[in-house]
Amino acid sequence: MRDRSAIQSRPVVIEVRDLHKHFRVPERGSGLLGRARHAGGGRELRALRGVSFDVHDGEFFGIVGRNGSGKSTLLKLLASIYRADSGSIRIAGRLAPFIELGVGFNVDLTARENVTLNGVLNGLGRRESARNLDAILDFGELREFVDLKLKNYSSGMLVRLAFATMVHADADIMLVDEVLAVGDAQFGQKCMDVFRARRDAGKTLVLVTHDMATVQTFCDRAMLLHNGDQRYLGDPEEAAVRYYRLNFGKSDEIADEPTAVVVDAWLADERGERTDTLVERTPIDVHLTVEALEDFVRPSVGFDVVGLDRIPVFGFGRTWDDDDPNPVAAGERLVVSATAENPLVPGRYTVDATVARDRGRGATVLRAAPLLQFEVLAAPRTSGRALDDVGMVSVAADLQLSVDSEVA
Amino acid sequence: MSNPVPTLGDTEVEPTDAPGSALREVTGPSALGGGWRRVADLTWIIAITEFKRTYFGTTLGYLWSILRPLSLFAVLLVVFTQVFRLGTAVPHYAVLLLFNIVLMGFFQESTATAVTSIVTQEGIVRKTQFPRLVIPVAVVVTALMNLGLNLIVVFVFLLAFGVTPMATWLLFPFDLFALFVLTTAVSMIVSSLYPRFRDVGIIWSVFSLALFYATPVLYPIEKAPETFQKILMLNPLTPIFELAREWVIDSNAPSLSTIAGGSTLLLLAPAAIFAAICLLGVWLFRREAPRIAEEL
Numbered sequence: 001m002r003d004r005s006a007i008q009s010r011p012v013v014i015e016v017r018d019l020h021k022h023f024r025v026p027e028r029g030s031g032l033l034g035r036a037r038h039a040g041g042g043r044e045l046r047a048l049r050g051v052s053f054d055v056h057d058g059e060f061f062g063i064v065g066r067n068g069s070g071k072s073t074l075l076k077l078l079a080s081i082y083r084a085d086s087g088s089i090r091i092a093g094r095l096a097p098f099i100e101l102g103v104g105f106n107v108d109l110t111a112r113e114n115v116t117l118n119g120v121l122n123g124l125g126r127r128e129s130a131r132n133l134d135a136i137l138d139f140g141e142l143r144e145f146v147d148l149k150l151k152n153y154s155s156g157m158l159v160r161l162a163f164a165t166m167v168h169a170d171a172d173i174m175l176v177d178e179v180l181a182v183g184d185a186q187f188g189q190k191c192m193d194v195f196r197a198r199r200d201a202g203k204t205l206v207l208v209t210h211d212m213a214t215v216q217t218f219c220d221r222a223m224l225l226h227n228g229d230q231r232y233l234g235d236p237e238e239a240a241v242r243y244y245r246l247n248f249g250k251s252d253e254i255a256d257e258p259t260a261v262v263v264d265a266w267l268a269d270e271r272g273e274r275t276d277t278l279v280e281r282t283p284i285d286v287h288l289t290v291e292a293l294e295d296f297v298r299p300s301v302g303f304d305v306v307g308l309d310r311i312p313v314f315g316f317g318r319t320w321d322d323d324d325p326n327p328v329a330a331g332e333r334l335v336v337s338a339t340a341e342n343p344l345v346p347g348r349y350t351v352d353a354t355v356a357r358d359r360g361r362g363a364t365v366l367r368a369a370p371l372l373q374f375e376v377l378a379a380p381r382t383s384g385r386a387l388d389d390v391g392m393v394s395v396a397a398d399l400q401l402s403v404d405s406e407v408a
Numbered sequence: 409m410s411n412p413v414p415t416l417g418d419t420e421v422e423p424t425d426a427p428g429s430a431l432r433e434v435t436g437p438s439a440l441g442g443g444w445r446r447v448a449d450l451t452w453i454i455a456i457t458e459f460k461r462t463y464f465g466t467t468l469g470y471l472w473s474i475l476r477p478l479s480l481f482a483v484l485l486v487v488f489t490q491v492f493r494l495g496t497a498v499p500h501y502a503v504l505l506l507f508n509i510v511l512m513g514f515f516q517e518s519t520a521t522a523v524t525s526i527v528t529q530e531g532i533v534r535k536t537q538f539p540r541l542v543i544p545v546a547v548v549v550t551a552l553m554n555l556g557l558n559l560i561v562v563f564v565f566l567l568a569f570g571v572t573p574m575a576t577w578l579l580f581p582f583d584l585f586a587l588f589v590l591t592t593a594v595s596m597i598v599s600s601l602y603p604r605f606r607d608v609g610i611i612w613s614v615f616s617l618a619l620f621y622a623t624p625v626l627y628p629i630e631k632a633p634e635t636f637q638k639i640l641m642l643n644p645l646t647p648i649f650e651l652a653r654e655w656v657i658d659s660n661a662p663s664l665s666t667i668a669g670g671s672t673l674l675l676l677a678p679a680a681i682f683a684a685i686c687l688l689g690v691w692l693f694r695r696e697a698p699r700i701a702e703e704l
Contacts, residue, residue, distance in 0.1 A: 015431055023702060076701070080537045083436025083698040090431035099535040108461045117457065120449050121536050 004220045007059045011092070013173060013204055014055035014078065019087035021048040021073055021228075047073040049228045050087070055173075057092075058202040060195075062215040062222035062236055064243050066370075069225040071208045075099065075177050078206065093172030093204075096122045100177065102162030107151040111142060111161055114150060122169045132168050140164035167194050173204040192217075211373045212240040213276040244371065259357055260296075260365045263289040263333060267351070267374050276372070280379040280394075281342055286351055288336040288371065296320075296328035297358035301336050304352040305344070306370075313349070313392050316340050343393040346378040439541040439697040450542045455549035462550075473554050474561050477513050481506045488626060498628050499658050503562070503569045507657060508625040508649060510558045515591050515645070516616050518551040522595030523602050523609050530704050540697040544599040548592045566657065576655040583651045590644055590682060593689035600696040603703040624649050630662050637667055641674050644682040 023045045048070045055061045063071045076082045078089060079097035104121050105114050115136055119129025137143045140160040150158060166174075195218060198205060209215060215222050215236045222239035224232040224246070232242050244262035268285040269275040278284065286303055302317025316338065320327050328334045334355075350373050355366040440447055463470050485502055498504065522544045526533060529543050567573075602608045623645040629637055640646050647664055654661045668674035 012431065076534075077436070078434070080434055080437050080441055081534065081701050089434040091434050092430040092432065095537075097535075097537060100531075103535040104532045106457065106461075109457055113457055117453050120446070120453055121532070121538065123446065123537070125445075126449050126453065 007056050007220050010057040010059070012054045013057045013092045014053075014061075014206070015088075015090040016054070016078075017052050017088045019048055019051040019074070019077065019089065020085045021070075021077060021082065022046045022085060046228050048077070048084075048225075051223075051225070051228075051230045052087075053223055053230070053233055055204060055206060057204055059204055059221065060199055060219045061204075061206045062219035062239065063206065063208045063225065064210060064212070064215055064222055064239055065225035066210065066243075066246065068227075070228040071225050072099075072177060074225070075175050075206070075208050079175055091173065094123055095173040095175065096166075096169040096171035097175040098166050098169075098177065099175075101166065102158060105150055105158070105162065108149060110147045110149050111137070111153075112146050114161070115165055118165045119169075122165075122171065124169075132170075136161070136164040136168050139167060163191070163194075173206065174198070175206045175208075177208045178210075210243075210370065212243060213373065216240055244369075259292070259294045260334075260355065261291045261293065262366070262371075263291050265289070265353070265371045267372050275374070277375045277377055278342060279377050280344070280346060284340045284342045284344075284351075284374075286336070286338045286340075286372070288338075288353060290334045290336070290355060290366075292328045292330055292332055292334060292357070294330050294357065296334060299328060299334060299358070300356045301334075301338075302354040303338060303340075303371075304354070305340075306350045306352055307344075307392055308348060311392070313344065314340075317354070342376070343395055344376045345392060345394050346376045348373065348375050350374075436698050437538070437540060437701060439539060439693050441537065441539045447539045447542055450539065451546045451549060454542060454546040455553065458546065458550045459553045462554075470557065473557060477506070477510050477558060478561075480513075481509050484509070484626060498631070499660070500569060500571055501628075503566050503571060504628070504653060504657050505626065506565055507562050507652065510555065510562050511587065511649065511652060512620060512623065512625045512645075513558070514551050514555040515587065515594075516620065517554070518548045518591045519594050519598060519612065519616060521551070522547045523598045523612050525595075525599050526603055526700060527704060534701045534704055540700055541596070541693060544595040544693075545592060547599075548588065548595050551591075552588060571657055574655070574659060576659065579655045580652065583648055583655065586682075587645075587648050589686065590648070593686040596689035596693040597685070600693045600700065603700055604696075619643070619645065624653075628653070628661070629667055638669075638674060641668060642677055642681060644678045644685065647678050 025045050051070075051074060053061075063074060065071045073082065075097070076099065077084050078091070079095070079099065081097070081099070104118055106117070109117070112133060115133050116126065116129045119132055120126055124132070133146075137146055140157075140163070142157060142161055142164070145153065145157065150161075153161070195205065199218070207214070207219065219236045221234055222232075222236040223230060224239045224242050226246055231246070232239050241262070241264075244265060265286075265288045266274045267276060267278070268287060269278070270282060272285075284305070288301070298320050300317065300319035302315060304315040305313045307313050350370045353366055353369055353371040357365050463473070468475075484505055488505070489501065525543050525547050526540070532538050533540070533543070598608055598612050622640065622643055624632070624640065629640060629646065629650060632640060650661070650664060650667065654663060664675060
């Protein structure tokens with residue numbers, strides 16, 4: 001087990017004090033006239049409001065929050081891509097940002113040229129960068145394609161190359177923004193292995209994500225951002241719980257007094273243990289514990305399984321149909337366990353939850369809030385199965401093939 | 409490279425807010441972020457890869473870079489010697505025309521590519537730590553490589569057309585340097601404005617065309633009307649082109665002071681405008697660089 005408190009006594013390598021950042025969102029196009037007319041106007045978007053934290057040497061630091069909470073803006077400020085309005089950032093050591101996998105790759109160039117270019121982009125000298133080539137090619141298993149232009153690479157090869165360059169950037173501090181969200185399960189596993197190795201090697205990493213499982217598994221500390229405000233800084237488990245809690249109430253704002261709190265949410269495997277991966281066709285077993293802060297009258301709970309690009313695949317739910325008109329009193333907990341068939345093809349999915357406190361009166365306490373992320377892994381193929389996975393679900397099908405030789 | 413890391417269990421504990429640790433202030437993106445060394449490395453790598461891409465990406469490769477100015481040269485040569493009969497009175501008019509077209513081509517190609525360069529490189533600008541200045545400068549450096557190749561052809565033509573090598577050829581690189589500096593400054597101006605004002609793209613293409621005619625490219629300056637010559641002298645490209653002509657092709661070409669009619673003011677004017685453009689480029693780029701990623 002990692003000693004989290006020991007890390008807190010190491011030197012600070014990132015120091016952020018009272019950071020503010022706003023953007024002006026132009027309401028018209030960027031034409032000369034449009035600009036001039038709105039020179040002082042436009043909608044103002046406060047992306048960060050007074051964020052302060054320290055990251056210690058060797059620490060894995062998570063930044064979590066919903067979309068639009070300011071977490072990517074913060075990462076870009078740390079990476080010197082944006083400039084802060086006020087406040088200070090101080091960093092010790094060389095920092096390599098990975099806002100997206102394969103940024104700066106030029107498809108008209110070969111892998112060799114791209115690796116050099118990328119190394120220099122990430123702060124290496126030209127020679128150093130070229131020296132890394134062998135290690136990168138070996139890691140990406142791309143040695144024989146070194147002089148192939150990237151436009152002739154398959155997407156899988158591209159991801160491998162991009163990831164390999166990232167792994168070998170060898171910076172003191174890495175900033176990573178949701179790179180884990182790309183690629184297949186095997187690739188995800190490789191990412192995890194690399195992060196684990198870096199952590200063991202005492203490297204510092206700042207990870208921006210909205211996948212609570214990753215934060216809880218990897219981070220020593222986490223910070224929760226909401227609408228540009230720093231809502232929590234500390235224990236990753238607590239950050240995750242608060243993140244779930246934020247998903248209550250209206251979508252744009254949390255009520256000052258939430259009517260319920262998500263205490264826990266997890267996905268169970270066949271043995272009933274917590275997991276974030278499921279093998280194809282094993283049932284989806286969702287558990288949710290909600291603490292009522294006000295009485296629940298006719299509660300209803302619904303789950304939506306949502307694929308990439310937020311496309312809903314299917315949903316299930318039910319309303320409390322017991323005779324007891326007041327099943328959950330304030331202070332009590334509603335425990336939900338649901339099992340659904342799993343027709344999903346391999347890939348990454350999210351479970352969204354909707355909870356209503358009193359369905360009849362529309363008192364929704366949680367509306368389509370992303371609760372869990374999980375991955376469906378491909379099962380070993382058995383004979384007689386469908387040819388390939390097309391679409392988002394695979395269903396049992398029976399095909400009969402026969403020959404009719406009697407046709408005139 | 410890495411900072412000293414106390415091992416786990418080390419009793420030596422640094423206070424968390426130690427101001428003495430190697431923390432450096434991060435002030436966000438800038439024109440030159442990361443130091444000169446990195447700027448130079450990046451500029452070179454981007455310029456050379458772009459250069460290779462144009463020449464190895466097409467079947468005829470390098471030939472195109474020569475053919476383009478040569479074909480324009482052929483057309484203009486016919487027009488100006490056969491139709492307008494302008495060239496007949498000018499020594500070495502044909503090679504002068506080719507030479508001017510190649511030089512002007514460098515300026516136009518650089519600035520036209522530079523206008524959209526930051527938007528084209530959006531991915532890099534928005535997602536990596538990147539000294540902004542590299543982008544327009546790399547465009548100009550790539551064009552400079554093309555110019556180098558084209559100049560080889562030009563000098564072959566020069567000798568073939570009977571221009572004798574002169575000692576003043578050695579001065580030509582200085583003139584070329586001035587052209588490079590001016591082109592870079594203009595590229596910095598247009599590239600930093602374009603992300604915010606997309607109109608700059610159209611305005612510049614028209615302006616660039618006007619500049620082609622307002623620079624002694626097709627005609628030698630002494631053939632222009634007297635007052636027009638004075639106006640032409642305000643264009644900082646004019647002395648650059650006239651010096652190139654005097655130093656490389658025709659030592660008897662009217663000198664700058666002759667064109668200025670002995671007026672010191674008219675000699676200093678293009679120099680002052682040149683300096684003003686350079687200062688404007690630096691000032692504007694430094695001002696825009698920190699926030700350019702937000703405008704994309």
